[in-house]
Amino acid sequence: MxxxxxxxxxxxxxxxxxxxxxxxxxxxxxxxxxxxxxxxxxxxxxxxxxxxxxxxxxxxxxNTYDLRVLELRSDWLAPALMAALFGMIIIFVLFIKVNGISKLHHGFSGKMVYRWSKFDVSIHWLGAIPCLLLILTGLVLLAGRFFFQPWLGEGFWAGLVYGAKQVHDVMAIPFMIGWALMITLWAKNQLPKMYDVKWFMVVGGYINFGPFKGKHPDAGFANAGEKMWFWAFALFGLIISASGMLLLFPNLFEPSRTLSLIALVLHSVSAIVICAFSIVHIFMATVMSEGGMECMVSGYCDENWASQHHNLWFDEIKANGTLQYKE
Incomplete structure (x- = not known):
């Protein structure tokens, strides 16, 4: 053409x-x-x-309409994705440096409570690993021309873009499968409750100074922050999957030129939102919450962690007899 x-x-x-x-x-x-x-x-x-x-x-x-999309990409979308990734990382690093992490007040009990099945853990990583790769490769494809290319040689840049495009296309399908499974199987534990409001009012008990220090709000299987992340992931994951399918298989869906441009913009905006939430989720699970990462490694959590961060759920499984310890 x-x-x-x-x-x-x-x-x-x-x-x-x-x-x-x-x-x-x-x-x-x-x-x-x-x-x-x-x-x-x-x-x-x-x-x-x-x-x-x-x-x-x-x-x-x-088509001059295309030019406005290119300006939107260079002036707003590319800087926003850079800020969502690197900006959120900087904010969390500074926050942890000032605030510290959320430690277990009674230390580790040594008793591991069953929380996630092996299938659930597999689903999590099926969505998480492609999500991270899509964020990194999407960063190259959306913002690399403006932020990375000037510092790289033409040959290296050409190879980087080509590789990023290949990985982005391949990782799209497992991401969508993981997204669909997580939304279908986990939604029942993510419904909002009235006590979630109190969780937000004390920032989940993660602040180690001032009137928030030592506060541990009620939380069920998922706390209010996790629920917000889940529903954001559900909504923007749907948008990014639908728009991604249009862009990935244009010969199959035969979208109009205007629809393709709209899909590109929606895809980029959704990627920015998911990127920002993903950084928060990763920091909260791996750094901020002592003992939290173990949940998505073995499927078990320490008893003191369950009591401190998800007390309503822990009380519920004790009361209904479904509490299981790791042998």
């Missing part, structure tokens, strides 16, 4: 030159810059050419 566009542009340029020579009796040549400016003005005004394709916009060498 680029070949057709080049032919169209060349034909317009030759026609323009012929007209100018026919009318220019004084023999003075028009400056190339002036000719380029006039051709560009004609293209922006919607000049069309001939192509064998009957698809929408194919006779139009340049």
């Amino acid at each position: 680029n070949k057709w566009f080049k032919h169209i542009g060349l034909a317009i340029a030759l026609l323009f030159s012929a007209v100018c020579l026919a009318n220019g009796g004084d023999g003075q040549a028009i400056q190339p810059q002036a000719a380029d400016a006039q051709i560009w003005a004609q293209l922006k005004d919607g000049a069309t050419g001939y192509t064998a394709s009957q698809s929408e916009f194919h006779a139009q060498p340049i």
Whole structure:
């Protein structure tokens, strides 16, 4: 298709030159810059050419609507994704440096309570690993041109973009499978409760100074922060999956040019939201909450961790007889 566009542009340029020579009796040549400016003005005004394709916009060498999307990408989407990733990391590093982490007040009990099945743990990593790879490769594809390319050689940059595109396309399918399984199987434990409001009011008990210090709000199987992350992941994961399918399989869905551009914007915005939430989730699970990471490694949590961070759930499984300890 680029070949057709080049032919169209060349034909317009030759026609323009012929007209100018026919009318220019004084023999003075028009400056190339002036000719380029006039051709560009004609293209922006919607000049069309001939192509064998009957698809929408194919006779139009340049669609100025595309240019607004490119400006949106360079001015807003790319910086926002950079801020969502690196900005959130910096914020958490500074927060932990000032506040410290949330330690278990009674230390580790040594008794491990069953919390997640091996299947649940597998589902988590099925979604989590592709999600991380999609964030990193998406960062290269969306923002790399503006933030990374100026510092890299052309050969290295070309290889990086190519590799990022391949990984991004391959990881899309397992991410969507993991997303669908998590939403289907875990939604029942993520429904909002009135006590979730109190959780937010004391920031989950993770603040180690001032009036918030030592506060441990009630929480069921999932606390209010985890529920907010879950439903954000559910909504924006749906948008990013649907838009990603349109972009990944254009020949299958045959979206219009406008729909493809809308899908690109929605895909980028959803990626920014998921990226920011993912950084919060990772820090909370691995650094902020002492003993929290064990849940998604073995499926078990320390008894003191369960009592401190998910007391209502721990009381419930003790009362209904479903409490299981690791042998």
